[in-house]
Amino acid sequence: MSRLPASCLWQGGLPVAAASSLPSIAEDCDVAIIGAGYTGLWTAYYLKRQDPALQVQVFEAAHAGFGASGRNGGWLIGGMAGQDTWLAGLDEDAQEATRPLLYGMVDEVKAVCAREQIDCDLAHGGVLYAARGVAQARRARAWLSELHRVGHRDADFRWLSASELAAQLHIADGQGAVFSPHCATLHPLKLVQGLLLTVRRMGVRVHEACPVAGFGKGRVRLASGEVRARWIVPALEGASSTLAELKGRVQPAQSLIIATEPLSAAQWDTIGLAGRAAFSDLSRGVTYGQRTADGRLLFGARGGYRFAGRPRWDFDPQDDEFLQRTELMRQFFPQLQEVGIAYAWGGTLGLARGFTPFALRDRSRGVACAGGYGGEGVGTSNLMGRTLADLIGERETLLTRQRWVKGEAGLSSLRRWEPEPLRYLGYHAIRSAFVLDDALADRQDIPASLRRLVGAAADALEGLMH
Numbered sequence: 001m002s003r004l005p006a007s008c009l010w011q012g013g014l015p016v017a018a019a020s021s022l023p024s025i026a027e028d029c030d031v032a033i034i035g036a037g038y039t040g041l042w043t044a045y046y047l048k049r050q051d052p053a054l055q056v057q058v059f060e061a062a063h064a065g066f067g068a069s070g071r072n073g074g075w076l077i078g079g080m081a082g083q084d085t086w087l088a089g090l091d092e093d094a095q096e097a098t099r100p101l102l103y104g105m106v107d108e109v110k111a112v113c114a115r116e117q118i119d120c121d122l123a124h125g126g127v128l129y130a131a132r133g134v135a136q137a138r139r140a141r142a143w144l145s146e147l148h149r150v151g152h153r154d155a156d157f158r159w160l161s162a163s164e165l166a167a168q169l170h171i172a173d174g175q176g177a178v179f180s181p182h183c184a185t186l187h188p189l190k191l192v193q194g195l196l197l198t199v200r201r202m203g204v205r206v207h208e209a210c211p212v213a214g215f216g217k218g219r220v221r222l223a224s225g226e227v228r229a230r231w232i233v234p235a236l237e238g239a240s241s242t243l244a245e246l247k248g249r250v251q252p253a254q255s256l257i258i259a260t261e262p263l264s265a266a267q268w269d270t271i272g273l274a275g276r277a278a279f280s281d282l283s284r285g286v287t288y289g290q291r292t293a294d295g296r297l298l299f300g301a302r303g304g305y306r307f308a309g310r311p312r313w314d315f316d317p318q319d320d321e322f323l324q325r326t327e328l329m330r331q332f333f334p335q336l337q338e339v340g341i342a343y344a345w346g347g348t349l350g351l352a353r354g355f356t357p358f359a360l361r362d363r364s365r366g367v368a369c370a371g372g373y374g375g376e377g378v379g380t381s382n383l384m385g386r387t388l389a390d391l392i393g394e395r396e397t398l399l400t401r402q403r404w405v406k407g408e409a410g411l412s413s414l415r416r417w418e419p420e421p422l423r424y425l426g427y428h429a430i431r432s433a434f435v436l437d438d439a440l441a442d443r444q445d446i447p448a449s450l451r452r453l454v455g456a457a458a459d460a461l462e463g464l465m466h
């Protein structure tokens with residue numbers, strides 16, 4: 001057993017199974033999966049559930065959970081990025097059929113954890129999208145109306161008044177919140193490691209420290225030679241651009257997290273979150289937080305984008321980016337001014353053009369893949385793992401009929417991102433507008449007309465992203 005560096009809370013101190021590597025003689029198999037994050041492991045799990053005789057192998061460059069799956073904020077959301085745009089285009093019956101699939105991700109992960117005895121500190125406390133200040137409250141109410149317009153009910157997303165919010169979470173200038181029960185919090189790496197043990201028990205061979213150099217029809221190229229497989233499942237998400245076959249289709253972007261030292265019961269009394277609900281605010285900074293099982297406050301926010309979309313896994317805890325998050329966390333919780341930050345880390349996630357996740361089966365290339373979860377992949381990867389297993393098993397199911405499943409055009413149906421420097425410039429233009437809009441939101445010394453103009457510009461730029 002080895003110990004991982006302590007900069008990431010989840011990885012600090014958690015024992016990691018020693019990496020195994022592939023014997024020099026390559027084996028043929030039915031399905032070769034590239035990447036041992038949630039997508040790869042969930043796909044392996046459901047394939048073996050459906051057909052225990054299937055030969056499934058997973059090839060992982062580092063160790064299971066090295067990528068976003070072992071470093072995320074631990075929100076298990078019963079929903080997926082961009083879902084409301086799809087729901088809006090469906091008739092009522094189709095909406096009725098689709099919504100339970102989305103909400104149901106939380107219960108499905110809970111059910112697997114119970115069945116396979118995976119303890120990942122899962123707490124099903126819902127999520128609070130808190131409005132800090134008047135401008136965010138306005139945005140929250142508009143968002144809630146939109147949610148109800150596309151068929152979500154009050155039982156799924158409802159308004160909490162300022163006092164109802166305060167009963168759950170004490171946040172500076174909390175004006176109310178949108179609450180949804182469809183979210184749980186968990187320890188991300190414990191989930192990965194539980195899945196790893198489970199699929200190995202089911203007969204899946206997971207080869208760690210075994211990078212894939214590329215793939216073609218029916219072949220996966222390793223340093224030690226080639227493996228032949230009927231189906232290849234690249235499950236790389238934020239690292240997709242590192243393989244030529246996927247370049248330009250899933251864009252890497254970063255997110256960064258800090259975690260405090262463990263807080264005392266008295267400190268938690270000043271914050272709340274007794275039921276370990278996930279929380280964020282309604283700013284454009286994509287903030288997210290949770291109360292961890294070991295009593296820390298975890299706080300994350302959208303990170304950067306590197307020219308040419310290079311993934312990033314190493315972060316300097318002294319970097320300004322972490323100081324900004326610390327400052328932001330203290331704006332949320334002035335009561336935590338003196339509390340130390342014990343961990344600071346980041347990772348890379350994947351964005352599909354149009355910002356909606358996808359699953360696809362490309363028969364001509366023998367490839368099935370999913371991704372583009374846009375920072376909401378803990379739950380979505382479970383849904384996509386089930387979907388990929390159905391696609392590979394040629395099963396026509398409710399999952400394979402969903403709009404996130406691309407047609408037979410396969411990989412070619414994935415919209416490509418704009419070439420550089422457009423992506424880089426576009427990202428920074430949008431980010432600057434978001435930062436300015438957040439900074440001006442409740443500034444009474446700035447004319448309301450100017451604030452509205454900045455807000456409208458940020459909305460327009462956000463619209464361009466889709």
Ligand SMILES: Cc1cc2nc3c(=O)[nH]c(=O)nc-3n(C[C@H](O)[C@H](O)[C@H](O)COP(=O)(O)OP(=O)(O)OC[C@H]3O[C@@H](n4cnc5c(N)ncnc54)[C@H](O)[C@@H]3O)c2cc1C
Binds near residue numbers: 040065243
């Ligand atoms: C900081 C951060 C916070 C996040 N917070 C949340 C959250 O709270 N809730 C939520 O829903 N989502 C969150 N996400 C997103 C979520 O973590 C991801 O969408 C999800 O984990 C993606 O899983 P994956 O298996 O598709 O990819 P990954 O977990 O990235 O796995 C890909 C694997 O492929 C391996 N690999 C790469 N190249 C090769 C190669 N050539 N050969 C073999 N293997 C290779 C990598 O080592 C990695 O292990 C967050 C992401 C980040 C970065």
